[in-house]
Amino acid sequence: MKLTLRIWRQAGPAEPGRMVAYEVPDANPDMSFLELLDVLNERLTLEGEDPVTFDHDCREGICGSCGVVINGQAHGPRALTTTCQLHVRSFADGDVIDIEPWRSVAFGVLKDLMVDRSGLDRIIQAGGYISAPTGSAPEAHSTPVPKPIADTAFDNATCIGCGACVAACPNGSAMLFTSAKVTHLNSLPQGAPERASRVLNLVEAMDAEGFGGCTNTGECTNACPKGIPLDSIATLNREYLRASLGRK
Amino acid sequence: MSFYKLGDDIADTTAPDVPIEQRWDKRRFDAKLVNPANRRRHSVIVVGTGLAGGAAGATLAEQGYHVIQFCYQDSPRRAHSIAAQGGINAAKNYRNDGDSVYRLFYDTVKGGDFRARESNVYRLAQTSTQIIDQCVAQGVPFAREYGGLLDTRSFGGVQVARTFYARGQTGQQLLIGAYQALSRQIDAGNVEMHARTEMLDLIVIDGRARGIVARDLITGEISTYIADAVVLATGGYGNVFYLSTNAKNSNASAIWRAHRRGAYFANPCYTQIHPTCIPRSGDHQSKLTLMSESLRNDGRIWVPKNPGDTRSPDQIPEDERDYYLERIYPGFGNLVPRDIASRAAKNQCDLGRGVGPGGLGVFLDFADAIKRMGEAAVREKYGNLFEMYDRITGEDPYKVPMRIYPAIHYTMGGLWVDYDLQSTIPGCFVIGEANFSDHGANRLGASALMQGLADGYFVLPPMLGNYIASNKFDKVDASHPEVAATVAEATGRLDRLLSIDGVRTVDSFHRELGEILWDECGMARSEDGLRKALGRLPELREEFWRSVKVPGTGASLNQSLERANRVSDFLELGELLCVDALHREESCGGHFRVESQTPDGEARRDDDRFAYAAAWEFGGTGGTPILHREPLEFDYVHLAQRNYA
Amino acid sequence: MNFWRSTIGKKTVMAVTGLLMLLFLIVHMLGNLKIFFGPTDFDHYAHWLRTIGDPVLHESWYLWIQRFVLVVVVVLHAVSAYQLSRRDLKARPTKYSHHQRAKAGYATHIMRYGGITLALFIIYHILDFTTLTLNRHGVDGDAYDNVVSSFSVWWVTVIYIAAMIFLGLHIQHGFWSAAQTLGYNRPSRDRTFKVAATSLAVLLTVGFLIVPVSVLAGLVD
Numbered sequence A: 001m002k003l004t005l006r007i008w009r010q011a012g013p014a015e016p017g018r019m020v021a022y023e024v025p026d027a028n029p030d031m032s033f034l035e036l037l038d039v040l041n042e043r044l045t046l047e048g049e050d051p052v053t054f055d056h057d058c059r060e061g062i063c064g065s066c067g068v069v070i071n072g073q074a075h076g077p078r079a080l081t082t083t084c085q086l087h088v089r090s091f092a093d094g095d096v097i098d099i100e101p102w103r104s105v106a107f108g109v110l111k112d113l114m115v116d117r118s119g120l121d122r123i124i125q126a127g128g129y130i131s132a133p134t135g136s137a138p139e140a141h142s143t144p145v146p147k148p149i150a151d152t153a154f155d156n157a158t159c160i161g162c163g164a165c166v167a168a169c170p171n172g173s174a175m176l177f178t179s180a181k182v183t184h185l186n187s188l189p190q191g192a193p194e195r196a197s198r199v200l201n202l203v204e205a206m207d208a209e210g211f212g213g214c215t216n217t218g219e220c221t222n223a224c225p226k227g228i229p230l231d232s233i234a235t236l237n238r239e240y241l242r243a244s245l246g247r248k
Numbered sequence B: 001m002s003f004y005k006l007g008d009d010i011a012d013t014t015a016p017d018v019p020i021e022q023r024w025d026k027r028r029f030d031a032k033l034v035n036p037a038n039r040r041r042h043s044v045i046v047v048g049t050g051l052a053g054g055a056a057g058a059t060l061a062e063q064g065y066h067v068i069q070f071c072y073q074d075s076p077r078r079a080h081s082i083a084a085q086g087g088i089n090a091a092k093n094y095r096n097d098g099d100s101v102y103r104l105f106y107d108t109v110k111g112g113d114f115r116a117r118e119s120n121v122y123r124l125a126q127t128s129t130q131i132i133d134q135c136v137a138q139g140v141p142f143a144r145e146y147g148g149l150l151d152t153r154s155f156g157g158v159q160v161a162r163t164f165y166a167r168g169q170t171g172q173q174l175l176i177g178a179y180q181a182l183s184r185q186i187d188a189g190n191v192e193m194h195a196r197t198e199m200l201d202l203i204v205i206d207g208r209a210r211g212i213v214a215r216d217l218i219t220g221e222i223s224t225y226i227a228d229a230v231v232l233a234t235g236g237y238g239n240v241f242y243l244s245t246n247a248k249n250s251n252a253s254a255i256w257r258a259h260r261r262g263a264y265f266a267n268p269c270y271t272q273i274h275p276t277c278i279p280r281s282g283d284h285q286s287k288l289t290l291m292s293e294s295l296r297n298d299g300r301i302w303v304p305k306n307p308g309d310t311r312s313p314d315q316i317p318e319d320e321r322d323y324y325l326e327r328i329y330p331g332f333g334n335l336v337p338r339d340i341a342s343r344a345a346k347n348q349c350d351l352g353r354g355v356g357p358g359g360l361g362v363f364l365d366f367a368d369a370i371k372r373m374g375e376a377a378v379r380e381k382y383g384n385l386f387e388m389y390d391r392i393t394g395e396d397p398y399k400v401p402m403r404i405y406p407a408i409h410y411t412m413g414g415l416w417v418d419y420d421l422q423s424t425i426p427g428c429f430v431i432g433e434a435n436f437s438d439h440g441a442n443r444l445g446a447s448a449l450m451q452g453l454a455d456g457y458f459v460l461p462p463m464l465g466n467y468i469a470s471n472k473f474d475k476v477d478a479s480h481p482e483v484a485a486t487v488a489e490a491t492g493r494l495d496r497l498l499s500i501d502g503v504r505t506v507d508s509f510h511r512e513l514g515e516i517l518w519d520e521c522g523m524a525r526s527e528d529g530l531r532k533a534l535g536r537l538p539e540l541r542e543e544f545w546r547s548v549k550v551p552g553t554g555a556s557l558n559q560s561l562e563r564a565n566r567v568s569d570f571l572e573l574g575e576l577l578c579v580d581a582l583h584r585e586e587s588c589g590g591h592f593r594v595e596s597q598t599p600d601g602e603a604r605r606d607d608d609r610f611a612y613a614a615a616w617e618f619g620g621t622g623g624t625p626i627l628h629r630e631p632l633e634f635d636y637v638h639l640a641q642r643n644y645a
Numbered sequence C: 001m002n003f004w005r006s007t008i009g010k011k012t013v014m015a016v017t018g019l020l021m022l023l024f025l026i027v028h029m030l031g032n033l034k035i036f037f038g039p040t041d042f043d044h045y046a047h048w049l050r051t052i053g054d055p056v057l058h059e060s061w062y063l064w065i066q067r068f069v070l071v072v073v074v075v076l077h078a079v080s081a082y083q084l085s086r087r088d089l090k091a092r093p094t095k096y097s098h099h100q101r102a103k104a105g106y107a108t109h110i111m112r113y114g115g116i117t118l119a120l121f122i123i124y125h126i127l128d129f130t131t132l133t134l135n136r137h138g139v140d141g142d143a144y145d146n147v148v149s150s151f152s153v154w155w156v157t158v159i160y161i162a163a164m165i166f167l168g169l170h171i172q173h174g175f176w177s178a179a180q181t182l183g184y185n186r187p188s189r190d191r192t193f194k195v196a197a198t199s200l201a202v203l204l205t206v207g208f209l210i211v212p213v214s215v216l217a218g219l220v221d
Helices: A031-046 A118-125 A149-158 A164-168 A174-185 A189-208 A221-222 A231-244 B020-028 B051-063 B101-111 B118-138 B169-187 B253-260 B294-296 B324-328 B338-350 B366-374 B375-393 B449-468 B481-500 B506-521 B528-545 B557-585 C008-035 C039-051 C061-089 C113-127 C143-151 C155-179 C189-215
Strands: A001-008 A017-024 A096-100 A109-111 B044-049 B065-069 B193-195 B197-204 B208-216 B221-224 B230-233 B273-278 B300-304 B362-365 B402-412 B428-430 B612-617 B626-631
Touching: A001 A109, A017 A096, A031 C143, A118 A174, A118 A189, A118 B169, A149 A174, A149 A221, A149 B169, A164 A174, A164 A221, A164 B528, A174 A221, A174 A231, A174 B051, A174 C143, A189 A231, A189 B118, A189 B338, A189 C008, A231 C008, A231 C155, B020 B118, B020 C155, B044 B051, B044 B208, B051 B065, B051 B169, B051 B193, B051 B449, B065 B197, B101 B118, B118 B169, B118 B449, B169 B193, B169 B449, B197 B253, B197 B481, B208 B481, B230 B362, B230 B449, B253 B428, B253 B557, B273 B294, B294 B375, B294 C189, B300 B324, B300 B338, B324 B338, B338 B362, B338 B402, B366 B375, B375 B428, B428 B449, B481 B528, B481 B557, B481 C155, B506 B528, B506 B557, B506 C143, B528 B557, B557 B612, C008 C039, C008 C061, C008 C155, C008 C189, C061 C113, C113 C143, C113 C155, C143 C155, C143 C189, C155 C189
Parallel strands: A001 A096, B044 B065, B044 B230, B065 B193, B230 B428
Antiparallel strands: A001 A017, B197 B208, B208 B221, B273 B402, B300 B362, B362 B402, B612 B626
């Protein structure tokens, strides 16, 4: 397969960037999308050019490191699929593919396709946890958790923190990310004591990072490789309203 | 020519000499304590933020120590613990099915093929129950039953249901729990977190670990960090094989540099191979993906009887298929242990009966299961895995048989540690997959998560306190000659990599290293093969230092340089791996020597000669490593050969 | 104050004020239909609007209270929208060079422009029928004739038709969005809220447009 990759190249955070076209004449349909970039990078290296920088690690869709916007879609055309799990067979011979970094004022470009997502960590640090110092835990069965609640918590806890929701949102909003954490922890009985302070602190941190607001476009949930539902944002809003009205 | 020197025996002197069930209590009681008010003044470096590192960093910070923590990823939430699928063992006995701490201990020692230290394993089993309590309190959403209580399942052929799980993402959920606890301490200012920062070397002063040299991967800046103790939680070295189920950037540099500085490396040849991975699709393959071995419960493994048969599987009639596991092991069939299933697949491929690209694959067929249970039932049970397979291969497993092939998955070997988890460098502690301590020659399913969290949450913190309370720490700053020398060495190494400007990429060397190790030191190892590898590896290392091409500079973000530095360590580690495999002339657990097998092809241990852990002292680059043996005594679990035929 | 400063707080204000306006519009639309009962009834109704509350309240006090509340509501809605939009645009300064294919519907897409259009329309509408500044007939108290005079001109009717279509689209996304923002939405209720939003949108658009279209068609003269 012959593919043309138009890739965002930017030497550093303060440098200007631009789209640069590269031909990959020998792409194999069974390659993963990142392996396609690997092949290009091997060639660039030998030709004395700077290889393309991109984040990646587990390459099995769970660590949340990778993520680029492919033809205007975060993580590319396949639903519920991270960039590393996307394969070249999703494209056709002769395709021109645009590859760009996540765009949001809160995600500065570090180099090429790599961005700074530390804002998401700071949101969690603001209260995305249950305070349970090691050793203080009661017997695991002392608090039964109804299965539907455990399932809701789990569905939201599967967020991999890749930032695709922010990249896809026309407002660069981190509401889906934040709502997944609030829904995960606030729905569990273990999370109840910090329920109000958690949501208030997380939202404050989220706003402070410069992420945009939610306009309920649903682009986030469409891009989410783990299928975190839009419903979680309603839960976040509900929790926030509840906490703001002073209910513990 | 001898490829190693024999040094003095080594022994763990820290486990108290009391009955095994009292050892951990006694050790904790004997341990010195640090006054809570003084803890602030003591700093600890933790390298890595996986289950072990994340748990340790959070716990030490909660106790009041000043923690300086590092990870090469952009966030402490991404370490490869996150990819563990199956579950975590704990001797809760919620099922009332006869489980106990003693049984978990027993299973682990036996599963490790009698090459683990009993004291450590017993403590692991003891601690397991606390881990579940801790994780539930943190909000880890384990699978639950309708009554609201925790669900468990039996895993990897174990007779009791002691495995707790969170769908197929247990590692992710446990890691997020540890990450959240760590985040809380970062916010409180007790943990100074350095993400995207990679350890380059260990600083040893007056024989004690006192800090690390690390590189900021964004700016390229090289800095020193000084502390009272250093904890390495940097995971395993499976990527020495290039293709493994590890994350692409997982590396052994931290433990290898510590090894070069004096930490002994134990049992490097104990590597675990997982039989149900998706085969490689071509030369571009960058990593391998594991699928849960639960697939073997209903899938049937076969190859065409005729070598080189390229017909599509549905064109191969029943009588031209060889369901080789069912044929060779009628008792266990497709459910034989991991190493046996893996080796059998390799043997079939060696006979030319492999399927798929390069003939490196065997069929895992669900046609019978679909006929028997109906497609809906198969979908219900394995839907997620089938989707994953489809996503990666583009083939629909409901219609055509899956292709699977074994892949490197976990490394039982690692830095040698005593009962306190301290390496042979005082003040350098090693936890999780990075150490060698608990799994012997083979790890049981769902035990990796248990060990990482046991080490990080419960075992390391009191022992680290003991070390700090027992020592005085002079102030050290960057101008100290040892610090300056270590920095100069690390910087010099990077400069040298950049200056070679050769003709081969880093990956091409890594790939070649992986191929040599996989062929000669993979699923089956022979003296001839290992000697061949030991002939080729030094040449490859020298060629690397002569002709690798690393573009760019060290003063900026440079992923090629990062990889080159890691591969330079893998090249050295690969040699030690082969030396260890060559010296151990027995088969045990994940280490299969073709010379040591029973007439029907089963692994044969040699307890008279090899009932010891092999702790290797660094003998210089290209030099001769020195073997220190730690004899293993089995006072509680009696030595026995396993038999599956 | 923290609540107002937060993005979710502002969105809540938008949702609540939006729902209040929606309530007003429903009443407004139903009142408009009174025109089909003839000039006497309609003018009487228009006059009554100014004296609601009498004699408890003095003559047009209620009217002014309502006007005041509506102005506050509109201003709060608009200020939140403005501030949030500015923030949202700042949060995503760089567009993708490959056009992003939006998966959300058109109604979602045009909320901002629709809102601005509606604000301009309201000003025009007040100048037309409240202050009568732009009204061709322009006689205070002659509500029926004022309406007929405006809508007899084709292009005024066209403006109204366009504005009401924008209003419908605004409500279609806005109503469901309010349910989401106020946290009332659940997966089990999502469909109901979406159907309700579309029904309200169609009802109000059609209800408001019946009058000008009827005038233009000569059914009301």
